[in-house]
Amino acid sequence: MxxxxxxxxxxxxxxxxxxxxxxxxxxxxxxxxxxxxxxxxxxxxxxxxxxxxxxxxxxxxxxxxxxxxxxxxxxxxxxxxxxxxxxxxxIPIQKFNASLLSNSLTIALDTIQDPGNLGTIIRTADWFGIKNIVCSQSCADVYNNKTIQASMGSFARVNIFYEDLKTLFSENKFQIFGAVLNGKNISEIKPPQNGILLIGNEGNGISTELIPFITQNISIPKYGEAESLNAAVATSIICAHFIMK
Amino acid sequence: MxxxxxxxxxxxxxxxxxxxxxxxxxxxxxxxxxxxxxxxxxxxxxxxxxxxxxxxxxxxxxxxxxxxxxxxxxxxxxxxxxxxxxxxxxIPIQKFNASLLSNSLTIALDTIQDPGNLGTIIRTADWFGIKNIVCSQSCADVYNNKTIQASMGSFARVNIFYEDLKTLFSENKFQIFGAVLNGKNISEIKPPQNGILLIGNEGNGISTELIPFITQNISIPKYGEAESLNAAVATSIICAHFIMK
CATH class of the missing domain: 3.30.1330.30 (Ribosomal protein L30/S12)
Structure with a gap:
């Protein structure tokens, strides 16, 4: 017993x-x-x-x-x-180095608070071969039970770092695609080879302090009435557009 | 009191x-x-x-x-x-008639059991202007508290019907796109003006009895290691591909 x-x-x-x-x-x-x-x-x-x-x-x-x-x-x-x-x-030890992000597409999450959303985003990243996700310190914890369940084992294959995004963006020069409500239609954006896809909080979007670092505002065009998309869904649609050939 | x-x-x-x-x-x-x-x-x-x-x-x-x-x-x-x-x-009374589905894209859900997934799919449908969702009787209930919360009010704008899908598909001739693991890459599919996007259960996919009605197997190409995508994410990526211009 x-x-x-x-x-x-x-x-x-x-x-x-x-x-x-x-x-x-x-x-x-x-x-x-x-x-x-x-x-x-x-x-x-x-x-x-x-x-x-x-x-x-x-x-x-x-x-x-x-x-x-x-x-x-x-x-x-x-x-x-x-x-x-x-x-x-x-819990595996993940050593972060900004140079890890230079040659491929990275997802940066700003205050994604729902553990299920975080897990779903990790699973999508793993599907599309995205190796790195950088979370703000205010995101849900990847080792939360719900995150693990939603990520379905993908959390063991994708590197997930917790960093101060403002510092990271200040100290490095990245191409940053910010998902906002009135950005450029992703259909008109040429899928990038590298750079950062920045996704904001479920209710409030991207923090004011991170907005100035965005080099390209992007949006998923709307054809109906919903006010917004679920954060994991929006991330996934943009990843599909950026990765799929 | x-x-x-x-x-x-x-x-x-x-x-x-x-x-x-x-x-x-x-x-x-x-x-x-x-x-x-x-x-x-x-x-x-x-x-x-x-x-x-x-x-x-x-x-x-x-x-x-x-x-x-x-x-x-x-x-x-x-x-x-x-x-x-x-x-x-x-609960609003929704009268179903198969002719409702003839001129636009419809989502059909086969045993989507997670209320959160159902709500997220309704929200995505509302974003992309998809008016009708037909659920198998074995799907989660749209008036489940978690479905309502995940759909964020979209459940009041999208028609959601519960029908026997086998009967529906037997008695009508639809173009049916079945989301499966080894179908045609959606990038190679010309976005249809009408027809049905059929999505299967979270764990088991599309029921054996519905497979014969599929007119086109479709898949989201995989670039990484995840075994599958979340059902609401997969639905959303396909809707984006079918609707976005």
Whole structure:
């Protein structure tokens, strides 16, 4: 039987403060965990039901695997539908260097606060082969359970950095495409080979302090009545336009 | 003070069964409700704080407005962040006729189960001027609180029908574009003037029984590693390609 302290430790990682002090995060569900087993992510511990372990234990070092009951998983899980496997893993150390961004398209997120939106954007970036996402410090945390679920394992393949965007844009000369409501129609923009696609907050758009760094305002043309698009949808449509041939 | 029965009635509408028997739904938050006040949606009752009412009561018939405390709203609300206004409204009667779909692009959703995805697709449809969405009976309910929140008022402007898709496709001759993993690159597809964009379930794709009706398999080309795209994102990228000029 699992000790209560173990369950509490897993649950405490729903809180960003504890994730940062322990440098650990939680992933849940067979699909994501099987993806992570083949990735660069370092596993700390896998908690699985007997049934799950019977199928996949050959893919995990024996000393990392703990067999638990469905009931114990229910007590550890942050999800509505209880998974048959849950993993503790190390937060990878990502060293940022602005030169990483010079030869390809990068997404910069300014205060994207919804963890589901952040996860969906990471998944889209991974689909389109975008390697780097730079988040403002005010964005949702990539190791939030909801972000991880929405990103579906893609968070392990895309580099996600948290930087002060104003400093980054002040100290470097980038081509910056800012997604705004009255910019140039993306159909009229030649897809760039490199540069930054800057996406603003769900409700308030791009921060005033970042506006002066935009070298090209861009917009998705509107044909109907909606006031705006979901931030992850807008990012995805622009990425599709910039990447697809 | 609100009677407990009123609070319970509002809360019961989180359940589809009660929404259907009462033909009522709940919307929450100032932004969505202000949009709905100007729409075809028929209001049953608005529960608002004194502060909200002071600003907007001229937009609501006096006999529809009930002033409540923040505490009472908290007891009625299905949201995490308590709104300062909540509305009960009538579910509009939507009469379906297949001829509605003949002259424009329609989205058909096969078992989209996540209410957030459904709401996001409705919002995107409204942005691109797509008037009709046909959902399989197995899709999430449009009057689910999460769908309404994600659609941001767009659910009142887009016609959303629930039909048996197999019957619909058997009895009518449509051009049907099926979003699949190994279809023709959408970049090579001439944007159609009419027809149906068929989107499948988040995990399982398009149902086997609907596959034979597809007249053109289509795909968003992949440049990276993600196994798939979020269903609302995929729908939005294809809509953008089909609609944008």
């Amino acid at each position: 699992l000790e209560k302290s173990t369950i509490n430790r897993v649950k405490s990682l729903n809180n960003k403060k504890y994730r940062q002090s322990e440098q650990l995060f939680v992933a849940e569900g067979s699909k994501i965990i099987l993806e992570l087993l083949g990735s660069k992510i370092q596993i700390e511990q896998v908690f699985a039901t007997q049934d799950w372990a019977a199928k996949y234990e050959n893919r995990i070092k024996a000393n990392k695997l703990v067999i638990v009951t469905q009931k114990e998983l229910e007590r550890m899980s942050g999800l509505k539908s209880i998974p048959d496997v849950l993993m503790l893993a190390k | 609100l009677e407990k029965s009123t609070i319970n009635r509002v809360k019961s509408l989180n359940n589809k069964k009660y929404r259907q028997s009462e033909q009522l739904f709940v919307a929450e938050g100032s932004k969505i409700i202000l949009e709905l006040l100007g729409s075809k949606i028929q209001i049953e009752q608005v529960f608002a704080t004194q502060d909200w009412a002071a600003k907007y009561e001229n937009r609501i018939k006096a006999n529809k407005l009930v002033i409540v405390t923040q505490k009472e709203l908290e007891r009625m609300s299905g949201l995490k962040s308590i709104p300062d206004v909540l509305m009960l409204a009538k």
